[in-house]
Amino acid sequence: MLNAVASAVESGKLKKIEGIVQEAVDAGVPAGEILDTMIATMGVVGDKFQRNEIFVPEMLVAALTMKKGVSVIQPLLAGDAGAKYGKFILGTVAGDLHDIGKNLVGLMVESAGFEVIDLGVDVPAEKFVEAIKANPDCKVVGVSALLTTTMEAMKVTVEAIKAAGLCSQVKIMVGGAPITPEFAAEIGADAYTPDAGSAAQKAVELAQ
Numbered sequence: 523m524l525n526a527v528a529s530a531v532e533s534g535k536l537k538k539i540e541g542i543v544q545e546a547v548d549a550g551v552p553a554g555e556i557l558d559t560m561i562a563t564m565g566v567v568g569d570k571f572q573r574n575e576i577f578v579p580e581m582l583v584a585a586l587t588m589k590k591g592v593s594v595i596q597p598l599l600a601g602d603a604g605a606k607y608g609k610f611i612l613g614t615v616a617g618d619l620h621d622i623g624k625n626l627v628g629l630m631v632e633s634a635g636f637e638v639i640d641l642g643v644d645v646p647a648e649k650f651v652e653a654i655k656a657n658p659d660c661k662v663v664g665v666s667a668l669l670t671t672t673m674e675a676m677k678v679t680v681e682a683i684k685a686a687g688l689c690s691q692v693k694i695m696v697g698g699a700p701i702t703p704e705f706a707a708e709i710g711a712d713a714y715t716p717d718a719g720s721a722a723q724k725a726v727e728l729a730q
């Protein structure tokens with residue numbers, strides 16, 4: 523079952539993925555396992571891209587396929603905790619178009635009890651600042667970056683939030699494949715988490 527999910531994502535079976543994921547769900551495979559399989563498969567896709575075995579279009583179709591697959595299990599992953607911890611502003615930094623990880627963070631944070639305001643991808647630092655100012659009840663901001671070349675934009679974003687004097691209002695969480703706890707500390711972020719599940723736990727901690 524999980525092999526079929528992995529192979530459908532890897533080969534970009536856009537039309538078949540929903541059925542394949544649904545079959546796995548119906549067979550009793552836990553949604554978390556299905557998600558972990560899809561995440562691991564994107565790692566395989568990335569490795570193939572790095573070895574020039576596939577190119578951007580294939581990587582994009584794999585990503586779209588994963589998104590469709592996630593939509594099937596989304597209701598099983600997200601609980602309805604209500605927005606008891608207030609708002610969580612989230613975005614992928616300027617110059618960066620990767621959003622699957624960010625979207626998973628949004629999903630988990632929402633199910634942990636936040637109202638998520640998703641600014642999308644390629645978000646300039648000023649847009650984060652404006653959104654925080656427009657939402658004075660927001661206590662946590664999540665900033666995602668997937669490229670080593672956009673880590674600098676993450677630094678700029680954290681600096682802009684601090685320069686705008688918003689640190690007493692919000693805590694800043696960062697994450698994404700190239701981000702390390704050391705880098706997070708270096709740029710002055712309040713927290714780093716490696717995945718969506720731990721991001722949700724940390725967000726709850728920071729909001730209290």
Ligand code: B1M
Nearest residue numbers: 568619620621622623664665666669670697698699717718
């Ligand atoms: Co891109 N890409 N990509 N790509 N892509 C990577 C990131 C890469 C590692 C592939 C590789 O070479 N092995 C490489 C970056 C290398 C580097 O920076 N050193 C790369 C490259 C080079 C590029 C382009 C430059 C390629 C080109 O055009 N020549 C280009 C850049 C475009 C841009 O952003 N400006 C590009 C484009 C794309 C697509 C558009 C085709 C597509 C993205 C589609 C989309 O997201 N809508 C794509 C994809 C799919 C990937 C890979 C294959 C998969 C990413 C993914 O979705 N993973 C990726 C390879 C890889 O990651 N191994 C790759 C699954 C997802 C669940 O994981 O996003 O890591 P991830 O999220 C994780 C954690 O990181 C964490 O939680 C999630 C898991 O629970 N997390 C957070 C993420 N954000 C968080 C925030 C938090 C906390 C945790 O707190 C706020």
